[in-house]
Amino acid sequence: MRVEAKLLLGLGVFFGVMCAVYWNWSLENAGGVMMFAGMLLCFLPGGYYYFWSRRMKARPEDDPQATPAQGAGVVGAFPGTSIWPFTLGMGAFFSVLALVFGIWFLVPGLGLVFWAVLGGTSEGRRGGRV
């Protein structure tokens, strides 16, 4: 976890320094804002990982001497099949076509999105242990 935290925080610090140099030197706002946002985007998860890396013991994947048996236990819940990603994708497709061919495309588009959200959520609730 520490390497992950260092990677993201290091990138955030670099973007922060680059942002300060660029903004002060160029006085151009668009690039400065984008680099500042990039810095925040690195600090947010980086800070989270740093916080937890100091409070939890090394996971088996962070332990150079770990054996496969140390990773025993629940890995996660992995859906075997699901129709809802396809349904949601088609909903997004029709919704985007509404931008071009007419607002009526939103009827099937948002309908499919709504259906997929309901279906996917209920599938997740039925999905078993995590």
Add this chain to the structure above:
Amino acid sequence: MTDVLERPLHLEEPDHHEHHGPSGLLKWLTTTDHKVIGLSYTVTSVILLVIGGAFAEIIRAQLASPNGTLVSLAQYNELFTMHGSVMIYLFAGPFAFGGLANIIVPIQVGAPDMAFPRLNALSYWLYLTGSITMLLGFFTAGGAANFGWVAYAPLSNSINTPGAGADLWIGGLLLTGFSAIFTGVNLVATIFYLRAPGMTMFRMPIFTWNMLVTAILILLAFPVLTAGLIMLYADRHFGTHIFSVAGGGVPVLWQHIFWFWGHPEVYILALPFFGMATEIFAVFSRKPVFGYKGMIFATITIAALSLGVWAHHMFTTGVVLLPFFSIMSLLIAVPTGIKIFNWIGTMWRGQVWFSTAMLMAIGFLVTFLVGGLTGVYLASPPLDFFTHDTYFVVAHFHSVVMALVLAGMGGLYYWGPKVTGYMLNERIGKIQFWFLFVGTQVFTMPLYLVGLRGMPRRMAIYPHDPQWKFLNDVSSLGAVLIGISTILFVVNLVVSWKKYPAGDNPWDAQTLEWFTTSPPPHHNFYRLPPIRSERPTWDYNHPEHHAVPHGQHVEPVLTTGESK
């Protein structure tokens, strides 16, 4: 149904559970298996490569004579716009981070699947529908988008580019952009949370490291493009004036937004292929990667610098900070040089096996060196002023992207046996390599020269200058050779179809994906070896060279899934 996966505590026979599910078309529509999704990505992106390549062949045929009449001027604009768009947005990135990375990264880190399998499936459907949306423009009355793949404002506004084709281009990019962002989230979560015990960050294969850095770049860059596209659409249809001077907007703001995504995108495209080439160099030189940590830090440095160089594409606008962007752009040559040094170091004194994959990787190295060095020229504002918007720039980035195509082909020959369980024909592969490699050089080198002689980009006809004509003819010949290489690849797929069984580890390779079966089972592994270095499969198969501490060799431990 949902499979809840557990790793058993002790050495024991795993449960015998077959994965029962739908078959045929319904299987494809409902799958959440990263390997099937990755294969779908790969097949779709290769089909789009052929479509984009066909556009390129038409372009080169048009330019074979100064006053070509194969296509109209308007059609030519559509062709070069859609050629660039298909190749950049729909082929190169999705092939790498949606296709091969989707298949390979979870297996390389010892994970049963991507962290969010349904989100992964959604990414593919957004990519497929986004690609269809963009190409639908050809079937509208006004034709496809024709403002270049960069859609500069104010050319891309509704007055200069009316019609549905441009809107479909924007809509398609929105869908594929979200697809890329979701894939980025998935890759980061998979690499951070689903690694096998002992697979520390500094034992991950270089390909996985490159994909991690690529995913972080995607998350930093793609939202900016998505926001820009929404602004562009609002300017076109909602009466806003974000990019138009008439309403108090700033046209060059689009360039800032576009290239803040666009230059990291170059590395979003390149880094996965760097990773593929690194794996191939090590395996076919029978050596570990030379300078493993150096390679990782070079990748991180390239990614970090790539977010501070966007305006080197805008030197000629006259409103950007030339020294800052020039210095930052030139600095990228340092970590890139480290990579090239390490690739050569990996081959140095190795037992080099000139398989098709290795030839493709060497072809990548040579071609990328040419593309990279000419990029250093373009990082210098005086040289860029001279060559900007000429064929020199076209030649530069075609050297780069054709190098990536070479590496990608190497990746297909290298990992194809793992994915399908069958080898491709090596003889046809080597012939394909020579057509592709020679064709690339014959295609790009004349473009450098015709660019230095002043020929501008994006023109369908040109003055009858004998030098321009000759150089364009040679370049078109190179495009024909590349086209033949693509046909040879298709021929190889047909000839080799289920003909040469691969076995689990036909290359005697090093990383974890070669420890499992070919193709891997549902949820990837029957068992895992102890992971004590960045090449656990090699350690297990070559105990005489193992990296297990204290000279101990540890038997593999059964994990999950069914027995062989």
